[in-house]
Amino acid sequence: MRIGIMGLGRIGSFHAETLAGLDGVDSLVVTDPVAAAVATATERFGATATDSPEALLAAGVDGVVIAAATDAHPDLILAAVRGGIPVFCEKPVARGVEESLEVLRAVEGSGVEVHIGYNRRFDAGFAAARRAVLSGELGDLHTVRSTTLDPAPPPLAYVAVSGGIFRDCGVHDFDIVRWVTGREVVEVYATGGNRGAEYIREAGDVDTASALLTLDDGTIAVISDSRHNARGHDVRLELHGMKDSIAVGLEDRLPLHLDDRVVVRTAAGERTEELGRRSSYTYQLEAFAAHLRRGTPLTLDAADALTTMRLIDDCYRAAGFPVRPRAVLPATA
Structure with a gap:
């Protein structure tokens, strides 16, 4: 599988390291406004760098992990859904209810799964x-x-x-x-x-x-x-x-x-905070990868997160x- 990662800050970098070690994940595609963060990911994980979210979504990824700032979540989720690409997005869906509702309306009926990263459910x-x-x-x-x-x-x-x-x-x-x-x-x-x-x-x-x-x-x-x-x-x-x-x-x-x-x-x-390799953060990405491979149901979707x-x-x-x-x-x- 080829997984895209949008955002390479603290949690995004950790997700990149986790995904690089998962069975079935063959390659990573990354993007971030900070060039140094992208350079680190390409060097450490052999990731392919792209210069924008649009370029990443066009790079043939099977799924995308969104770890950018909260205010960017709605647009990035919607762009992935329009492209038919399953999404794992860090919490929350958006900064408020109205933006979250917009995302939910777009997701419903699209056939595209959007999983929100509440890792404690995997602890x-x-x-x-x-x-x-x-x-x-x-x-x-x-x-x-x-x-x-x-x-x-x-x-x-x-x-x-x-x-x-x-x-x-x-x-x-x-x-x-x-x-x-x-x-x-x-x-x-x-x-x-x-x-x-x-x-x-x-x-x-x-x-x-x-x-x-x-x-x-x-x-x-x-x-x-x-x-x-x-x-x-x-x-x-x-x-x-x-x-x-x-x-x-x-x-x-x-x-x-x-x-x-x-x-x-x-x-x-x-x-x-210790984010061990076998932590709940790892388990939630394993669940997302399993969904991409076998269609395994996800535990928390955009509708639940909206509540x-x-x-x-x-x-x-x-x-x-x-x-x-x-x-x-x-x-x-």
Whole structure:
């Protein structure tokens, strides 16, 4: 197979390395506005360089991976769909609901699959948590907590086009709460603030945000996101039920104190996000490659991702940073 990659930043470069090592992927075709990133990909992976997305789509690729900035996602997805080329696109679909709807309308009836990259659905721990919930092992849930903490803020160029902390960071939390619990959200509270990088405030965003969600069965879910975590990238999920509780993602990077004993302790800043070769990032691309080879169904499409985008937009309306009003969602949201 011949796979195209649009965007060779941090995650795009990682995807290139992953794809280059997958069975059945014979060659890569890449494009990025940064010439140095393209040169690195051609040297490391023997990729073929193109000077534009249009040239890449015309290069005979069997599928395309979109890892460009969020604001470029809709146009790139639509261009691939018009060319009849299956798409794996990094989250989110677009910066807002209207753009996402445009993509969804184009995809529906096209016969072209568009998979959105919510990698936590491919993580063994999160999958086990979902099984525990759906099997009834935990009993009826009453509380869910989902956390995403980044080690440091992204650069201004990224913040300016990301669509905001809920869309480019917290979007994973909103998606995983829905997926693991199998429930939809009917009510949200949200808020956020700035305690760090001034350029995030100037861009109209916040560096720390939280949302309180009510699910359609009455379960309460709390989402917490921040751009600042001295101990590195931290992703956690807790589910508390009437019969049992389960936690996913707790690692030795966070000091845990019990009474006067420190149970776990590591040096602040020692760890950063580790994208291992057999991580959920790898598994999601293996699933995409399997779809290209054998038509294996994909786990998350543009329609499912749109539901999460609507939820995030409701959170922004609820937050009105820094005020804390309430938004009630319609039953079909």
